[in-house]
Structure formats: structure tokens, C-alpha cells
Amino acid sequence: LLDMGPGPGERGGEIVFFGSPDELKQAKTVTAEYLSGRKRADAGVASRPPAADTPRLALRGVTEHNLKDVDVEFPLSRLVCVTGVSGSGKSTLIQDVLHPALLKHLGKPTETPGAFREMHGAARINDVVFVDQSPIGRTTRSNPASYVGAFDAIREIFARAPESKTRGYTAGTFSFNSGNGRCPTCSGNGFEHVEMQFLSDVYLRCPDCNGRRYRDEVLEVKVAGRSIAEMLELTVNEALAFFSGEKDVVARLRPLADVGLDYLRLGQPVPTLSGGEAQRLKLAGHLVEVGGGSVKMLPKRPAEVVAAALHPPVATARTRLFLFDEPTTGLHFEDVAKLLKAFRRLIAAGNSLVVIEHNLDVIRAADWIVDLGPEGGDAGGEVVGAGTPAQMMAMAASHTGRALKDYEKSLSAPLALGTSHSAPLSLGRGA
Numbered sequence: 348l349l350d351m352g353p354g355p356g357e358r359g360g361e362i363v364f365f366g367s368p369d370e371l372k373q374a375k376t377v378t379a380e381y382l383s384g385r386k387r388a389d390a391g392v393a394s395r396p397p398a399a400d401t402p403r404l405a406l407r408g409v410t411e412h413n414l415k416d417v418d419v420e421f422p423l424s425r426l427v428c429v430t431g432v433s434g435s436g437k438s439t440l441i442q443d444v445l446h447p448a449l450l451k452h453l454g455k456p457t458e459t460p461g462a463f464r465e466m467h468g469a470a471r472i473n474d475v476v477f478v479d480q481s482p483i484g485r486t487t488r489s490n491p492a493s494y495v496g497a498f499d500a501i502r503e504i505f506a507r508a509p510e511s512k513t514r515g516y517t518a519g520t521f522s523f524n525s526g527n528g529r530c531p532t533c534s535g536n537g538f539e540h541v542e543m544q545f546l547s548d549v550y551l552r553c554p555d556c557n558g559r560r561y562r563d564e565v566l567e568v569k570v571a572g573r574s575i576a577e578m579l580e581l582t583v584n585e586a587l588a589f590f591s592g593e594k595d596v597v598a599r600l601r602p603l604a605d606v607g608l609d610y611l612r613l614g615q616p617v618p619t620l621s622g623g624e625a626q627r628l629k630l631a632g633h634l635v636e637v638g639g640g641s642v643k644m645l646p647k648r649p650a651e652v653v654a655a656a657l658h659p660p661v662a663t664a665r666t667r668l669f670l671f672d673e674p675t676t677g678l679h680f681e682d683v684a685k686l687l688k689a690f691r692r693l694i695a696a697g698n699s700l701v702v703i704e705h706n707l708d709v710i711r712a713a714d715w716i717v718d719l720g721p722e723g724g725d726a727g728g729e730v731v732g733a734g735t736p737a738q739m740m741a742m743a744a745s746h747t748g749r750a751l752k753d754y755e756k757s758l759s760a761p762l763a764l765g766t767s768h769s770a771p772l773s774l775g776r777g778a
Contacts, residue, residue, distance in 0.1 A: 349376045356582055356610020377729045380682035384758045388684040390714035394692055396735045397422035402471055403667070404699075406448070409466025412439045413728035415720075420733070421664055423471060423699045425714035426690055429706060430747040431731070434723025439705045441670055442477070445701070449475040449668065463669055471697075473665035478629050479672040480622030487536060488524050491583065492613035494628055495635050497599040505575055505592060510568045521568075521575045523560040530556035579614030586613055602634035606689050607682040623677040632691055633669070637696035668699045675706040683708050707754045710747065711736050 348371050350364040364374045372383040372388055379384040394635040397403075398644075403421045414436045421427050429437045443461040449459035452469045471671040483489065492498040502518040505511060511520070511757075520528035523535030533539055533553035539558045541549040552558045559566060566574040571589065581589060583603045590596040620628065675683050677764060683706060690700055716739050718731045732742045739748040740755070 348378075350374075350376050352376060352378075354610075355607070358610070372492045377681050378475060378679070380586060386680070386682045386684075387758065388708035389687055390684070392687045392712050393426065394712055394714045397425055401425070402468060404466075404468040404472065406440075406463050406466055409440060409444055409461070409745070410463070411444050411461030412436065412677060414439055414444075414461075415728045417728070417730050419717055419719070419730060420703055422715050423468070423668075424694060424697065424754070425699065426694060426712065427699075427701045427715045427717065428704045429701060429717045429719065430710055431719035431727065432615050432721075432723050432746055435719040435721075435727035437719055438672070441703055442672070446475060446477050446601075453764070459612065463527040471665055472668050474667040475668045475670065476633065476667065477672070477697060478626060480626045480632075480676065482622075483620070483625050483628065485611075485618055487616040487618060489617040490579070490614045491603060491611050491617070491628060492579070492586075492600075494617065495599045495603060495632055497586075497613070498594050498597065500595040501578065501594065502575075502755070503571055504590075505568055505597070506569055508568050514564075514568075516565070516568065520565060521561075528561055528565040530560055530562060530637065532556065534562045535561070540619065556774065580612055582610055582612055584609040598638060599635050602631040602638070602689075603628070605634065605685060606631050606634060607678075607685045607691075621677065623674075626671075627686070630686075634692060636688060637698065666697055666699045668701065669693060671700065671702040671704075673703055675704065677707055678706075679700055680708070685715055687712050711751060711754070716747065718742075718745050720746060 348364065348368055348421045348571060349362060350371065351548070352359050352361060352363040353376065363376045364371055364379070366374075368382070371379050373379070376717055379409065379585055381388065402423045404423060405418070407418050409417045409419065413434075413588055417440075429441060433436050439533070441459060447457040447460040448463065448466055449469060451460055453475065454468070454470070460556065483494070490498070492501065499518070502521040505521045506518040509515075516528070516547065519526045521527045523537075529535030530553060532536075532555040536553070537556065537558040538550045538552055543549060555694060556562070557757065560579075561574075561576055566576055569742070570578070573589070578586070583600055587597060587600055587604060603611065608627055608631065609626060617625070617628070625681070674686060678686065687709065690702075693700060702709065702713075710716060713736060715733070716736060717733045718739060720727050720729065720731045721744060732739060732744045734742075736751055739750040742748040
């Protein structure tokens, strides 16, 4: 195994371990902590099984694609995982039936829902949001800071600077989307787009602003020694320290760190993000929404997150339903741990979550599991079982249940030390 790190972004880029799996278990890296069982992604994120009177959303008689007249119930204000082998019918149930059916019920534009007989409990849903890994947009003007609303607050801070007041600058002066503050040559893009007839288009750094997006006189305005362009080069982690005294900025940037995106630069164009990063950015945007821009609603300390997660509100009122499609794709154990805490914060704010997932750490932390199968294609399309993780482990016919049981055993097994070996190879940046 070759382990990169030690952290993400600027804190990474080094080979922290290179050796066999058994050797890695004894190393002092973040990956080793999880592989050895010394840390768990679901630690401190206890599940909360639904009670008999917990409100539920139910679909009856689903027959779309390979689904065989199935009846499914999703407890509300809970973390529900939809599991099963590939081709068992998970995406059909959630993406092709449940999501469009709820959109149609709410009077929103949608494609025709997949075939089902009836739906119950939809009156308790006031909104449905499908969060997948599709790109957020193609415009290079959108960035993480603007997506979560932090850039507006940052521009207000620059507008309050003494130099800005002297010159009559407003928050609009520090926008690179419009106004007189942006570079007139590139219109605030930072680059010039050259269309090539038979080759890929070329993007050249703007010769006037040198990629900084703004007029030179606007960049003369500094806040704590940094111009607006230099501020956009900060990572989320650096910006949280830089703006530590600005509650509104911190409240909007904190969710980015909470979902593991603290290594992104504030001005990084959204189209350059990977699918997993785009999905987590969408999640961060929703965390800002439920927080209402208040630092109090966006606790920094894990203990506060856990306490809120253990006592989520009962779904007596209407709730927003979030649907996630394999959000752990491409994530490290450490990122999965952050994702689970973010999920619990959404639930603590009165939302409900249904997640299509294969990751055993997320499945183990679920409040309820709906397992489809038993196999894929024509051999699937049935509800193998539904229940808590503990109940699923007792179902011998469930591939998910057996995998959970084996995973539980492996975590409690003593650490295998392997054969004697030399010290793990640790290479530097130039290796």
C-alpha cells in the first residue's frame, strides 16, 4: 500500500507510508488508525432506531424495472440507508420512483415517476432534494466561497476598509462578476478564452490583471494585509483563521470544513471540482441553510455535534427529505466520519435522509436499513429485509447483513502483527 498525506490539500502531497497492509496497521498514519480499528468512522455517531409511532413515508406496489411489486417504508427524521448488490434496484427505487413521485406531489416539474400503486406520508414532506455527484455548473465564476454565501460577507468587509470609504468603494466594487472593480480586459475571469476550430479551446492568463481578476487600484485596498485577490487564494482552513473575528463569514465557511473541504481555495472555480467534492459542496450549502447563518447552529466542537445528533426533533411537523446517491464514493475513512456528523446535523435540524450506500461504516451508523436484492438484475428487485443494523446482521439471506456481521467481527479482532519487517518506508516530497 502507498499512503498519501499526512493531510489534505496543502497539508498533503507526501508519501507517508509504503509497505504491506499488515505493516501499515502498525504505522502512525490516519489510514492506519482506521485500518487497525483504533479509530472508527462512526465513532460517537450513535444510531437512533425509529419507534413504532415514528412517522413514515411509504411506497406501495413499486413495479418499475426489476422491482417486483415491493412495499417500502422510510422512517422520517432518521438516517435511512438503501442497500443491496449492484443492480438490485436501489437507483430505480430512489431516483426513478421516489424522487419524481415526491416532486409531482409537491407540484414541481419532473419526469413521469416510475410505476407504483400508492404513496403514503407525503403530506409530511415539504421539500425533496436529490444530492448527487453531478457538476454544479460550468461557469468559472462560481467558487466555494460564493456557493455558500461567504463571498458576499467578505466583500462587505473590504467595503468597510478605510481606503474603500475614502475612494467611495462599495461591496459591488469587489465583485468580479459585475461592476467597475473587475478587470475590463477579461471581465473578471482572470483569463482569456481562445476558441480553436479543430483543437481544444485555450485559456490564457489575462495579460492586464495577470489572473487576479481586478483592477490594480482595487487591489490596493487591503484587509489585514491582504487584497481581495490574495484572499481568494486562501484555503478554507486558512480563511477560517483569517476571518476568525467575523461571525457571518465563519458561519458560512465552517460547513465547508465540516464536510472535509477545508483544503479548497476560496476562489477555485467550481467546474474544477471532482464529483465527490461537488456533492459535498452541495451538502455544505444545505448545512448553511439549516444553520441560518448563525454560528450557534454550526457548532465547531465534535461534542456539540454528537449531542445534537443524539436528540433530533421528532418528525411531527413537515420535513425536508434529502436523497443522497453514494456520497462516500472516493472518500477516505476520515472524510466518511465528517460526512456522518454532517448527516446528523441535518437530522438535528428537522430533516430526513435517505442514502443509497455501499460503505459499511455509513450502513452501520444508519437508523434504519432497507436492503434490496437478493441479487442483481432479474434475480433482484425484492426487499430482502428492513430494520436496524443489528436486525440486519441476524438476516442470513441478506448479503448486507452478512457483510455487516463480518465487518463487526474484523473490528473487534486483535490486531494482526504479521511477520517481522523493516521500518516502513517514508519518502519526502521530492521522491
